[in-house]
Amino acid sequence: MTLGLCMIVKDEEEVLGRCLQSVQGVFDEIYITDTGSHDNTPRIAAQFTPFVFRFPWRQDFAAARNASFAPARTDYIMWLDADDVLLPQARQALLALKPRLGEADCWYLRYDAAFDAHGNVTLHFRRERIVRRSCGFVWEGAVHETLQVSGTTAQADISVTHLRAEHKEQGRNLRIFARLFADGKTPCSRQKYYFARELEDSGLYDTAACAYEWFLRGSGWAEDKICACRGLAHCHAACGRRQEQLEALLRSFAYAPPRAETCCCVGRFFVEEGNWKQAIFWFRLALHTGKAEAGGFVCPDASGYIPYMWLCVCYDKLGDIPRARACNELAGRCKPQDENYLHNARYFASLEQTAQGDTKP
Known part of the structure; x- marks a missing residue:
């Protein structure tokens, strides 16, 4: 099975090379469609592939994505954004997947979309990432576009890593929506x-x-x-x-059992109200709730680090220092280098030293 990479780019000179370096040796062909760069993006793209095309920007991401798929000749197509990368482990996993691509018409891969200061993933979800070219799947949606897939689907334990670019054009997506509404589209x-x-x-x-x-x-x-x-x-x-x-x-509980993220939000509400016991109920519930459906946004911290850290605060406010300290240690197991955990650990150590000093004759 052959696998091609299709991308749309515009003014991505700061990140495109990083992306293409990370995928070298994986794809049989790379197709890059430029939608109107004013920088060195086309020149950088040409260093990695002879298949560089131009497509005039029409305020429509789906149209650009479909144009980027059009030149592909490989059996399967994968798409990436310029500020995405494949980490070495993901690159090797994708190479191992290539012989098995024929098992499905569409493969869903994980998308690691946000990270904390220590590189831990704080938001991930799955997206339709690799599709059989002969199925002719198309993109829909002028903004926040999605690939409309059918047939057989499968999931692969492979992550695409999003390293957000800093130059996002402010207000661009709202302008696209405004044009759609002005054109009378629902x-x-x-x-x-x-x-x-x-x-x-x-x-x-x-x-x-x-x-x-x-x-x-x-x-x-x-x-x-x-x-x-x-x-x-x-x-x-x-x-x-x-x-x-x-x-x-x-109101969200009408749609599915409580999600950890929502429980944490309710807990924060009661923290702001100073209602520590109510807050404790919701943070403890966050530790035991179900995860989002496949494809839904997942915040791993919401079912571990965040509720433990807030439980630490709540128990401390209630004067239950042993429980507060225990919750801080559980938060530390989630993120051993976290500054909030370390600060709290020093705080509890100082309380213990003070207590020991008070007991001396």
């Missing part, structure tokens, strides 16, 4: 959700809250609904609407 359910997220990310909290309600009134994937409830809660919090904030979080 967004699908998923697009409504991402429109609300873009508004929230831009600090337009009142408008974002309305957009989240717009999405929640219709149909949609349960995991998106749950995330929308958390986004809606954040918007209400930013606008000082405390009761609506809590109601939005609790």
